[in-house]
Amino acid sequence: MAPLDTARPVPARPAALPRVYLVWLIGTRASLLGDAVLYFALGWAASAHGGGMGALVLTAITLPRTLLLLPGGAVGDRFGARRVMIAGDTVMLAATLLLALVGLRLGTSPWLLVVVAVVIGTVDAFYLPATGSMPRRLVGKEQLPRALAMQQAGSQIASLLGAPVGALLVAASGLTGAAVADAVTFAIVLVVLVCVRPAFDVERSPRGEGLLTGAADGVRIAVGDPVLRPALLLTAAAAGLLLPVVSLLNPLLAREHGWGAGAAGLVAGGQGLGMIAVALVVSRRGTMRRIGRGAALGLCVSAPGIAAVALADTAALAVAGGIVAGAGSGLFACHIGPLVLTGVPDTHLSRMQALLVLVQSLALVVGNNALGALADARGAALAAAVCAVGVCAAGTVGLVLEPVRRLRQE
Template structure:
């Protein structure tokens, strides 16, 4: 099993070019997601939930197949097809909105296309750093990607709001179409070391998808890393997005204050991602990931017990630091530990584990908050995060990685 080490060697030019194109795509996607949600909210809360579900369901159901397709036919080829499909889809959406407005069925159809393409695109995209970067530079490469993703989250919603104000949903769709065009041009120039399709498998794509699951179950490091990812997704991700706003409403804080809490988490993650991108990761990536969960546990506790907004923002910043440590160390651990024949399938499993855990725990924590208030489920998330971190430190495969 390969492990990442700290290195100051420069990142390859093709990776930096691909990362720049990906960043343009992420900004366009974030703007369109905001615009879709805004347009759906005009039809009511149930309609908005239906649009989000139309993205999530095909992405979750098809992601393992998407990983097998990317490993079989080449990640770059799958991404080229995905970008071309989304370029056509977003351009068609812009025209349709201009002609017919934004009826609910059009929004649901657009969301279903996005979710279906994501199921194939995300595993392929997730494997690209390993295909473009030597394994000893993976921590820095993935940290830069993490920073870019957080920047897109911070800038995407305001940009989407501006686009909706100026040009409506059609304007946001046009902007996203342009971003897909940029990514498509970048991909045409980037070549990976593994562009050739994989060997034919007589058992078919479904069997290849299942082989990725069997690999993860057999491999002690991948199995432990995926379990830890599920625990982190369930304990960390709902805190700022779901429980933070509920805590703010409980204290009677304004929406702007709740936004500062979310910004604190993003700032913490960006700080860690920038540091790892510049200086490299800890020598033991498993210990770094476990430390991140334990750090996040402290921040979640601060957020749950915060009597004033400044403490809540400080807590969310600590959560961001812990989340950044976890993501910047676990990502290289999983990607560096996967065999080259199964890179996209392992990324598909990572996406599936996160999606399932998030859907499950968002629902349970929301119901629990309705019954017991927001503070208690937030404290439970703090306990779960800390226990997961300590369990990771006690797991030999993770501790020694």
Template sequence: MTTVTRTSTAAATGTAPAARAPLPGPYLLWLAGTQAGLLGDAVLYFALGWAASAHGGGAAGLVLTAVTVPRTVLVLLGGAVADRFGARRVMLVGDTVMLVATAALALVAGSRGTSLWLLVAAAAVIGTVDAFHLPASGSMPGRLVPADRLPRALALRQAGGQSAVLLGAPLGGLLVAVGGLSGAAAADAASFGTVLLVLLRVRPLEEKPYAAPTGLLRQAASGVRLALGDPLLRSALLLTGAAAGALLPVVSLLGPLLARAHDWTAATAGLVTGGQAAGVLAVAGLVAWRGALPRAGVGAAAGLGTASAGIALLALAAGPMAAVIGSTVTGIGSGLFACHLGPLVLTGAPSSHLSRVQALLTLVQSVALVLSNALLGLLADTTGAALPTLLCALATATAALTALATPTLRRA
């Protein structure tokens, strides 16, 4: 079986030499281009949210929904398209569409203003392209990097993505202040141009389009069947859903609610969020430098256990300092989890199904996050933010213990 063969080979060759081996040049070039694209996207997302907020809360929610709905509905189809026609080709088409769309957005916003229909249309284009681009992009490390170096490669990618999030908001604010939505869209268009130039030079060695005997919908369904039928992939996907539902809402949703309950300032709330980002960056940088733990499943479980302790500390924090420490510990656990589970999923999927498995991973995270955000938000309105935060800590600890009790994950 593919999963056993690839994992066993990495273990048999030893992790110490591989952990220090240099990452492939094509991957580093692709990662540099991807980083430029992520920074441009973060700038545009801030600008879209800011422009939408001028139309009211309902309008802002509509714009966010216009991104989320097509991304969620089409992502499995996007994974099938990337596996069938090639991830690189799908990314080239998607980046070209976004280059044209963001350039058009810059022109229209500059000449006619930021009407609500324009924001919704732009958001819908972003969500649709994301549905095809995200599975293709998520599979690229597995196509460019040997399995024994994937933990370091993915950790470096995670660090870059987190840096883009941290820099995107202030840079977006600066660009919006100078040039409005038009300026932010022009900057994002330039970033897509950079990504296109990089993709023209990067070619995965083993990626070949194939003529499938079935339609795209059946191919998408076969990716779901493969993941659910494989013990390692099934366990990893369930663990990812649990982590997305219990871990991701803590900083984005419950953290600000806790800050308001304590009458902390927005700057203090920002420090709490920054602590989580700093924790993720620290772990990602360490794994990128030194390599991951020998047993990835145990590393992922340890990350969830660490995050659970940080979430509990955040929930019980009486002052800003304790809250920042709690969010930092949460970030350390989040980074540890992501840096170990990501390689498990990529090495566990056959090369013919890499994008489809990544699409399913995205879908699981999105559905879990949407459901948990709604339930936790309602509970916070009823009982206050501390109780749902403690429940998240309990759920995260339960997921960690479940992972350790699952032989497939524990031995991976």
């Protein structure tokens, strides 16, 4: 009798991501780094005119972005995401070069900063939904989770590098140097977009459909869909309870413990490293098969990390908590993105991305203000503990909701 073959089959390695996607990813992440540098430089320049002007500049970015997001998503679905991105990069290339020239000759007047901020916020309203839908247009659905995970890792790396690189440029050449650097990145991504063509045909929305009607139709589909609706609610919970921990509560906790800005920066860096590590693993191995459960599990994983940050009596424990919270946040982001992009009709890709950004922005505004008030009244530790409980509760609800729990990624 012939011996039985007991050798285990070697699992097939995941197919490499398309080169066209990798080229697009490198170009857009370079542009994202340039944006982070410019945002730091704008904030620094505005702070020289007082806190009120600094708040006005930030509001000038946020307000038009929020008001125009849904129409911006409808524009992307109507005319094509690539065209919208090319138009946005062209406008921003001209705006940053003009900022550098005017700033060099006339200085950084407060109203120049406000005008530039309005331009940034307006372009973002159209650009963010378009760029969020591009991975679906460049890779197949089976590779989408890995592609989005790599995009998430690149975004986090750009965010981590943005502030220190911006500080170096501002110290060396002021706002003009930061504007020129950002203009260079816009030129790079503009060349990339002109050369890159979407590999997958995606149906556009009807030309006869009005932009406001199209925006409302995107909201209608999201609210009525049994998967997209809880996905948006989980996204709101993550934005309102998870994001403020490092950006808002971490500095307050560091001040309460007398740790200083360095420790607060290490906690924020720990969160970024946790997110990058998980994103790189997912980009290599893919998401969990039950993709909805993976998103909910990410929120549950982040809860003990937030609790550690809240209860830490040493900076080292807070940094460890930040790493765990970042890992959970990365797990959530790497699963919620493909869950939404694969569950929405092709005609509504940009609109759904716009709705995702809008939900995150509104939840973050509410969360920051509510948690800030609670921290002032009862301390930052209690506010962070509330975040831990809330994030854990949201993740648990996601684990038991049947439409999310049973959703599979083929």
